[in-house]
Amino acid sequence: MEWEVVIGLETHTQLKTNTKIFSGASIKYGAEPNTQADEVSIALPGVLPVLNKKAVECAIKFGLAINAEIPPRSVFARKNYFYPDLPKGYQISQYELPIVGKGKLTIQIGEQEKTINITRAHLEEDAGKSVHGAIEGMSGIDLNRAGTPLLEIVTEPDMRSAAEAVAYAKKLHELVQWIDICDGNMQEGSFRCDVNVSVRPKGSEKLGTRREIKNLNSFKFMTQAIEYETRWQIETLEDGGKIEQATVLFNPDTGETKAMRSKEEANDYRYFPDPDLLPLEITESYIANVKTGMPQLPEAMKTELEQRYGLSSYDSSTLTNSIAKAIYFKEVADELYELCNSSDYSAKDCAKIANSWISGEFSTALNSRDIPILKFGLSAKWLASLLIRILDGTISRSGAKAIWPGMLAVADAKREAHLKGQDIPEEKQEFSVDKLIEKAGLKQVSDSGAIEVIIDEVLAANAAMVAEYKSGKEKAFNGLVGQCMKASKGKANPAQVNEILKKKLAN
Amino acid sequence: MINSSLKQLSQMLAKKEISSVELTQTFLSRINQFNPSINAFITLDEAKTLTQAKAADVRIAAGKAEALTGIPFAQKDIFCAKGWQTTCGSKMLANFIAPYDAHVISQFDAAGAVNLGKTNMDEFAMGSSNETSYFGGVKNPWDFERVPGGSSGGSAAAVAARLCAAATGTDTGGSIRQPASLCGFTGLKPTYGLVSRYGMIAFASSLDQAGPMAKSAEDCSMMLNVMAGFDERDSTSLNRPKEDYTRGLVSMQGDKPLKGLRIGLPKEYFAEGLDAGVAKVVQDAIAEYKKLGAEIIDISLPNSKLSIPVYYVLAPAEASSNLSRYDGVRYGHRAEKYTDLMDMYCKSRAEGFGAEVKRRILIGTYVLSAGYYDAYYLKAQQIRRLIADDFVQAFKKCDIIMGPTAPSTAFKAGEKADDPVAMYLQDVYTIATNLAGLPGMSIPAGFSNGLPVGLQLMGNYFDEARMLDIAHAYQQVTDWHVRMPELKIPEVAA
Amino acid sequence: MALNITDIKSIAHLARIEINEQEAATTLTKLSGILGLIEQMQAVDTKDITPMSHSQNVVQRLREDVVTQTNQREEFQKIAPILGNGSGLPAVQDGLYLVPQVIE
Known part of the structure; x- marks a missing residue:
């Protein structure tokens, strides 16, 4: 059965x-x-x-x-x-x-x-x-x-x-x-x-x-x-x-x-109205008064995520399933937009990358730790300072992933110190992401001359793949991009690699 | 001096004709003399009492006296008084030293009054003869073979025997008024919510109300000035402007001070079950009121006959729950021998409570139990509304309702002790006002076969000042309230 | 709704009051008398009558959420009962009230 x-x-x-x-x-x-x-x-x-x-x-x-x-x-x-x-x-x-x-x-x-x-x-x-x-x-x-x-x-x-x-x-x-x-x-x-x-x-x-x-x-x-x-x-x-x-x-x-x-x-609780307490009266105006002191509720937030941040209905309901996550998302997206205010990115671009990171890497980290988001300990500002570097092409997403564990370690240390009631040591503060990128040598190569050199080497070493591509196998193109990225140790700007590679193969 | 009014005592103290210590000692020596035979007090603590009297004298000397400063009062042992043994007439609390003050006690303390001691009472205020007290019965000062009434029997005997200037009581179904009637003095149960219940050991929370027990209406009005008032610690305490309950007394002079007053006489209060001697005294008192200018109107309280059944559902139901805290865990009696937790509970409570209290806990438990709630508790609450509505109708026709307080004069000790139903009928005329939450009073109106008879006054909500005036008017033209029993000085046992 | 001895015993158990056979019998007689008195209520038609829990038509007052109480443990535990079973000791230890083992 x-x-x-x-x-x-x-x-x-x-x-x-x-x-x-x-x-x-x-x-x-x-x-x-x-x-x-x-x-x-x-x-x-x-x-x-x-x-x-x-x-x-x-x-x-x-x-x-x-x-x-x-x-x-x-x-x-x-x-x-x-x-x-x-x-x-x-x-x-x-x-x-x-x-x-x-x-x-x-x-x-x-x-x-x-x-x-x-x-x-x-x-x-x-x-x-x-x-x-x-x-x-x-x-x-x-x-x-x-x-x-x-x-x-x-x-x-x-x-x-x-x-x-x-x-x-x-x-x-x-x-x-x-x-x-x-x-x-x-x-x-x-x-x-x-x-x-x-x-x-x-x-x-x-x-x-x-x-x-x-x-x-x-x-x-x-x-x-x-x-x-x-x-x-x-x-x-x-x-x-x-x-x-x-x-x-x-x-x-x-x-x-x-x-x-x-x-x-069997329990017989003998319920009866407590004579020491009078009926509790809740008036409409009292309710209205309490309402004014309340934060935005999930439904309203879902609408906002769709209209103001351009998220899909699926993304907005996934996010508002956890109100704290939705709030965190808004904070990160807003911070990010502020950071790139002078550049060409729209609020929706910012929202897109914030959502993708928060639903992806961030959620994975959160789930593996089984702690509420409010206690996670990674500020929206700090995460935004990482995401801006993906957005402006300084690092690739995989480069950002390489930095991520270091940032999580800081958040973990912060929580631990908080639990013990201790101060957070200086080396565990939320440090500059830019310095970290530099230190790890993850800065993307966006110099087209340097990228051309790499591409030329890859094309020379993979004649078979070039031939495959030219005979109509589109998939071979991805293989070549992969080789270029590998040769640049992941630092080449993938968009540029794509563009230059296409040009060269068309010749 | 022992028969002086509170006003007179207050004046004597103010003029330094007597000190509080002297006045207190006068009463203490009467207590020492008569209490062994009357048993009005459960706890006396001369040292504490005299410390308060000395403090009162200092206050008077400093010119900071209030009306009751320096006057010795007896407190019913239902009020927690910090550092005082507070037993509620029960073995359960025989060793309970209250760690805090009831609101009523704080009010008397703040007024500079002196606490003479804690008076005997029916166990947890459940009784009409003071015979359920763990600390023994109390003698009616008018006849030592008879009961003083209850549950405030100790306070009643102390007031009647002039062992105190006045006393406090509590009234859940008549516990101030019935003893006032049986012992011949003035007692007032205020509107429910007028006096805070904080620190007053609960019997039936929706009915319990504290009030003054004194010689005269004037004395009661002075005490009510101290006792009444808003207390934020009691959710049922009413937040109303403070009143001076003595304000109208002075106008009760002249030929017909009550001209235009409409007195309602409920026909149900003069029907079968009322002792003929009591009826005669009550009728005479009504006649006196006519002379004072009042108009008499026949009214009906058709549901009042249901007061007793309703009360004996509601009061035990609330009590069964209120008394659950006496489990021998944190204070109070714990059985000496027990095997496990269940055994400890059952033995501690079986040993700590007397027969009447157990009976009421059992009735209350039964009427609230699954399957019976609607037929008993809910039904009783519905009839309670009918009873209260009768009064609303009646007060459209009259200003005050009068009738007997109790169906008979004081009965002999033991006479009804084995028949709870007969005992319960003692409160047949008083319970309705508790159910409705209305103020009620009993004033001495004469004697039947040498025993005092009380006249009951029932007023509308918050009409205490008017009721006190009406009682005072009667006491201006009669002297029942200053009659004192002749006390036999008992042979001192070797 | 007539009561019997079994009812008395189960009510007494619910109320945690030990009662022996003889007491149960006496109690049965007295409680039956009282219930007879109460039974008068059943003759009244109370259809559509709102039950009355309080005599005043007032509503619950609310208290500000401010700490007003201080630690009075010592004072309160001075009046703890005696532990019993021959110990002669108060039923408190290390600030806890002592009771026979609670089994869950």
């Missing part, structure tokens, strides 16, 4: 605020245990919650970014359950009336676009942390994280492969950083995904029983976990087994998912 996997995501996005969602305690990462657990965080008797304005703004920004309904009224509810890291014995969340309603996010799978429907996004507070193993048989509770504002973003079960799920998660990850509501730090838990996975016979409309993979904090693990879970479910069903609804954890060491110790009873 052929199977189909059905995937939905619930993403907990930690909002970029200074303080907790319901109190004025700091949420800075890495503080000593319980030093940021104020009276509200530890739920002393008599304390009350007051909602953080910034958290509300973040949620509205997100709603605007996914073109969602933002209802005029939303309500906070209590989700009741006992757990040591949940000091009140309930989590304040939103249940029936969330702050953000239905919206959409478009992802790119190869050359295909796919729209993922977002069911809702709601504000809630995070729980604390249990620390295990410090004392035999005991867990330690740290409530610094308790009350950290989260936006839980829930999709419809719209994804049909691990690749789609990861593409969605990456796109969302970029979006929340781009609109500046989340720092995106997955190691610190600022962006965590719960993935609901079920399988069904292909063609079936009915959803299978799902299992929820909890707390995935890397895209690599997400792929592994979904692929393992899918295989496991299919094998279980093919062996005549049944899937039981369960919460599972992914073990990165074994690459397997495993059900959490089965709950003793």
